[in-house]
Each structure stands twice: as C-alpha cells, then as structure tokens.
Amino acid sequence: MNKKTIRDVEVDGKTVFCRVDFNVPMSDGEVTDDTRIKAALPTIKHLTGNGAKVILASHLGRPKGEVVEELRLDPVAKRLSDLLGQEITKTDEVYGDEVNKALSEMGNGDVLLIENVRFNAGEEKNDPELAQAFADMADLYVNDAFGAAHRAHASTAGVAEHLPAVAGFLMEKEINVLGQALSDPERPFTAIIGGAKVKDKIGVIDNLIDKVDHLIIGGGLAYTFVKAQGHEVGKSLLEEDKIDLAKEYMQKAEEKGVDFLMPEDVIVADDFSDSANTKEVAIDSIPADWEALDIGSKTREKYAKVIQDSKLVIWNGPMGVFELETFANGTKAVAQALADTKGYTVIGGGDSAAAVEKFGYADSMDHVSTGGGASLEFMEGKELPGVALLNDK
Numbered sequence: 001m002n003k004k005t006i007r008d009v010e011v012d013g014k015t016v017f018c019r020v021d022f023n024v025p026m027s028d029g030e031v032t033d034d035t036r037i038k039a040a041l042p043t044i045k046h047l048t049g050n051g052a053k054v055i056l057a058s059h060l061g062r063p064k065g066e067v068v069e070e071l072r073l074d075p076v077a078k079r080l081s082d083l084l085g086q087e088i089t090k091t092d093e094v095y096g097d098e099v100n101k102a103l104s105e106m107g108n109g110d111v112l113l114i115e116n117v118r119f120n121a122g123e124e125k126n127d128p129e130l131a132q133a134f135a136d137m138a139d140l141y142v143n144d145a146f147g148a149a150h151r152a153h154a155s156t157a158g159v160a161e162h163l164p165a166v167a168g169f170l171m172e173k174e175i176n177v178l179g180q181a182l183s184d185p186e187r188p189f190t191a192i193i194g195g196a197k198v199k200d201k202i203g204v205i206d207n208l209i210d211k212v213d214h215l216i217i218g219g220g221l222a223y224t225f226v227k228a229q230g231h232e233v234g235k236s237l238l239e240e241d242k243i244d245l246a247k248e249y250m251q252k253a254e255e256k257g258v259d260f261l262m263p264e265d266v267i268v269a270d271d272f273s274d275s276a277n278t279k280e281v282a283i284d285s286i287p288a289d290w291e292a293l294d295i296g297s298k299t300r301e302k303y304a305k306v307i308q309d310s311k312l313v314i315w316n317g318p319m320g321v322f323e324l325e326t327f328a329n330g331t332k333a334v335a336q337a338l339a340d341t342k343g344y345t346v347i348g349g350g351d352s353a354a355a356v357e358k359f360g361y362a363d364s365m366d367h368v369s370t371g372g373g374a375s376l377e378f379m380e381g382k383e384l385p386g387v388a389l390l391n392d393k
Ligand SMILES: Nc1ncnc2c1ncn2[C@@H]1O[C@H](COP(=O)(O)OP(=O)(O)OP(=O)(O)O)[C@@H](O)[C@H]1O
Pocket: 194, 195, 196, 197, 200, 218, 219, 220, 221, 237, 292, 293, 294, 316, 317, 318, 319, 320, 321, 322, 323, 348, 349, 350, 351, 352, 353, 372, 373, 376
C-alpha cells in the first residue's frame, strides 16, 4: 500500500481521531459477533501503547441521521473495554460539550468512544462542518474502518482533508492482501462468485475475468447464466435483463482463456423452506415448478478439485441458501475445499465470511475480510474514498 500508516507517524501525546468499523451484529442489546471489534484492537493498542489519546468513531446500522436508541454504541463500548482490559469513556453525543469535557479529562493512553456517527445527518452527506468538527478534536486522523472505506462520509473521508491522515493496521492488511491478490496473483488463481444477484456482482465478475485462471459461479446468480446457456431454470432466481450480459461474460471468459465453471447439477425444491421436497437434477432438467437452491454433488466435487489445485482462491457469495440446513451443502463443500487447499485463501466478507464462521472454518482461512461492500468494490477495481484521501508515502 502506498499510503502512510500509523507506523510512519509519531503519536505520543497526540489526540487521534480514529475511524473504526464497529458495525457489528447485535441482539437484545448485546454484541453477538465481535470479529470487527477484535480486528481493530492492534491499531487501538498501538495508539494507546505509544501515548496517544484515542477518540474512536464508528457507525452502527443505518439510523439515517436520527437518534435510534437500539443503535447506540454502549454495548460496543462495553465489549471493547472487556477486550482491551481497560476502562473507556463513551459519550452520548457525536460532538459538542459532552465530548469536549470528556476530551479535556483524557490522559495519554486513554480511549473515548463517541456516539454512533450516523445519528448526525451530516455524516452520510460528508458535511464539511461535521468533518471540521471531527478534525477540531484531534491532531491526527487514522482510518482503520476498511468495512466502511467504500463510503465517502464525514468520518471516513471528509475529516481526512483537515488533518494528517494515515491508515491503521487493519486497513493496511486488508488493502495489501486484496491488492496483492488482484495485482500479482499466485497461479492458478481461482475466484468463486456466488450470492443472490447478478446485478450486485457485475463489476466484480467483469474485473476478475481479466485476472483469474478459473472463475467458479454458484448461488442464486448462477441461474441467469444457466438460462444464458439455453437451459430452463424453473422458479429459480432469474434476472431476465441480465441474460445478455451473462452471455457476454461467458464469451469474454472464452476469449481470455478463463476456465468458466458452471453448475452441472443442482438441488431443486418445491418450496423455499427446510421442509421442502427436494431432489438432485442435472442442470438441463430443472422442473418448471421447482427452484434450484443449492449446487449438486457432481458440481461440489468439480469445484472442490479446482479449489484444491489452486495457489490463490478468493471467495465472495454463498453457493446456495446456506442459512437453511437443507441447502447448505454446496457452501459447506466449498468452505471445506478452501480449508483443505494449500493455496492462499481470501474470504471477501459479507455472507461468505458469515458462512465460514458458521461452519467452523474461519480459522483455516488465510484472510477473512471484515468488509462486505468494501471488499466487493475493491475487487471491482474501484478506488475506495476512505483510502484515497490518506497521505501518500
Ligand atoms: N440458489 C439460490 N436461490 C436463492 N437465494 C440464494 C441462492 N443461493 C444463495 N442465495 C442467497 O444469497 C444470499 C447472499 O447473497 P449476497 O449477494 O448478499 O452475498 P454476499 O455477496 O456474500 O454478501 P454481501 O453482499 O453481504 O457481501 C444468501 O442469503 C443466500 O441465501
């Protein structure tokens, strides 16, 4: 990464405004998955350990510029304090008198978590006044919120225009791993693209065809490609207006010599439920009244073989409706193949990260990205606003 990081700056005695992505799953006022909080600890500890006063800022959910009680950051503050083994201060305001008072009471090595920045309507608008208010609190800006780096908001982008601005360790690691994979991949390089909609993955598929040796297609988006191959897909997910594009991609893959892998067999169901009647059918035999909700056994084997023989694998999007046990086998098989391969494995965040976690394979992966939308946009080849404004080396 050609951006400065916290290693390149002196932080002793400085007040640091550090953007993190603590947008974590919660239930009944408790954090149910603290992966993103843990992922930010190295940066926070580096700052506190080197004598900085650390102001942490994050969003949680999408409160749309209003105070939403369930989206306050108090449960996050509690978990963070437990993980750090240190008392931290949490304010109910994003900025203003309460924050200023807390700031005036901070000593070197102390941590202050301000309230959910999206309670302020200026955050998502990248309002210059809010960005300035954030900057006025600090001497240095650190962005460690890779998960929110695709958003040009006041705390992810605007503030960086007013302060020296550097990346945290998590941001650095995410950009380096994904960047290296896309710019100078070990080969064979395999990308696995699944999930629900073609429209969400257009940019990624397009960009990856230029780079990979194998492109594996699964999940709900596969059926638009199946239709483009000339097969009927019954009641499976289909985006009619993307069929021509799917054809174009298959054509482009052929021209580039990319091995474009499609399901050969699928699990079809007569209902979208765990108790549905199911059967395994060949890809050209999906019954009119049934929908395909997972890849079949031959496809699982074929995909696993390619994954196991790869030196680099990037995975984004499940192979089937993995939330339902009946349709989880394709996603499990792919997760298992990634766990078994000697190649370097990268999970591109979002549902694929949730799936490897759910099936117990997360520790076997080389890198599980903390960014869903952010890693997708990065894989599309887009410049992320939360990175673009950081100071160059
Ligand atoms: N065959 C299928 N039919 C219908 N839905 C499917 C099918 N296969 C997968 N899905 C659904 O696709 C959803 C995931 O799609 P999505 O595109 O959001 O994945 P993702 O890219 O991993 O996640 P994110 O967007 O959070 O990064 C899952 O909820 C899964 O149940």
